[in-house]
Amino acid sequence: MSDPANLREQALSLLASGKATSRADLVEILQVAPSTVSTVVRRLLEDGAILEEGVGQSTGGRRPKILRLIDAGGVYAVAELGASHARVGLCSPSGRLLAVEETAIDIGAGPAKIFDEVSEAFDRIRTAKAPGQSLLAVGMALPGPVDFPHGRLIGPARMPGWSGYDAQTDLRDRFDVSVIVDNDAKAAAVGEYTVRRDPGDMVYVKAGTGIGGCLVSGGQVYRGGRGLSGDVTHVRVADSGERECSCGSRGCLETVASGAALVRQLAERGLSVASTRDVIAATENADPAVVTLVRQAGRLLGVALSGLVNFLNPDSVVIGGSLSSLDVYVAAAKGMLYERCLPSLTQSLSIEASLAGPDAALIGLGHLVRAHTA
The missing domain is CATH 1.10.10.10 (Winged helix-like DNA-binding domain superfamily/Winged helix DNA-binding domain)
Known part of the structure; x- marks a missing residue:
């Protein structure tokens, strides 16, 4: 039933x-x-x-x-945190995204400072875009494993000072409203599922500075026993060069297919890149060395995803995150999936870049907030 x-x-x-x-x-x-x-x-x-x-x-x-x-009075404040920036927005109670702005942050500064900055951004965007509207609830997406729905960070590899932090209680105390905190890839998967028409069982991958994943089956996020499913970034892949990962292991997907990996590889070759955005810009400018490395990163992502496709038999694979804007990255992953997966599983498999784009997590948070705070 x-x-x-x-x-x-x-x-x-x-x-x-x-x-x-x-x-x-x-x-x-x-x-x-x-x-x-x-x-x-x-x-x-x-x-x-x-x-x-x-x-x-x-x-x-x-x-x-x-x-x-019915859009009752008031708004939801939603934010997705990344390593060096945050996207902050307002949603209507129906889940419609009303406004978005981006602000620079340093996730390594720790939760207290980051939440101060996000609070200021919330106040700024509400004053500009929804004056007089009451704040109904807050949704936050974080780039690390989150114990959902309790909102506590569990061992995030790239977030010094955040491990074990009760982000949900902090935000509830700050705003005195209901709060939902989730992993960024899971929130983005909800947003992506929302904007697509009948995507069926969907594997969503968020490829940015790091790599996260999520399975949506029967319209619901699969969370696993402790809510920590989807940690594709630490799947071991061949041809990784056995580089040490931020988790302490070696040969993880993160070390060869993420934005952080591409920044490191290009810097080692003497190119002036400091962020995933620099990598994207250099790829769009058709720098041959950059395009070659981005294509290889996409292929290795496809290698990692091929095991999931063979095991789960999803209807669709969606690649989101900032690297999904690069056609060469998505095409390389897609090609490797067709090469490595059983033909019977790829015959009707949809493999596409995100439709929701950079707002996927904010859209997803709007729906999660409504579902869990109603």
Whole structure:
């Protein structure tokens, strides 16, 4: 039997994204009985979360009543932290992204300083884009393993001073509202799933300074026993050169396929690069040495993902994060997946770059906040 809370969130997400506008749409997409959808819709109407607004076109029977989410007053503040920057935004209660800005940070400065900076950014963007709107909840995505839904960091390799930190309680004390803290790749996977039409079972990979991953199956994030699933960055890969990883091991995917790895490799060759953005710029300028290394990094990502595809048989693989903007990186990963995976598994497999782009985690946080703080 379907979980009512899960069906409620799926229905809200479908209505928010426009993929469904009626009970009939929900029945078709969710693949549940009409009576089950009627129960979910009735409760959403009673809760004031949606309203019926006019009728749609008939497909042979009675014209369907149009369902629409109600945007109550107030906003969600959402932020995704990276190694050197943060994306900060505002979402409506329906999950619609209202405004986004980016600000420079240094994740190594520690949680207290970073949260001070993010708090200032929240205040700035609310004053500019939503004056007078009350803050309803806060969502935060962090570039490390998060014990969800408790919001505590567990052994993040690239975040000195963060291990064991109770980020959720800190943010709740600061803002005095409900707070959700999640891993950045998982939040981005939720956002990506939301903007796509029926992606089926989806493996999402966030390839930026580091590499994170997530499986979305049946519309739900697979989190694992402690909520720490998706740590593809420390999968051992061949041709890694046995470089030492930030986790203390050797030969991890992070050491050869991440933005940090490319920065290191290019600097070793005497090129002036200091960040993943520099790598992207040099690739877009068609620097031959850079393009060659980026292509090899994409191939090694494909090697790591091929094992997941053979094991999980997903309907789609989506590559997000900043490196997904580079066609050569995505194409190399895609080519290696076709080369390494069983033909029966790639025959109908969709392998694409992200549609949600850099806002994927913010969109995902909007939906996670609504689901877990309602």
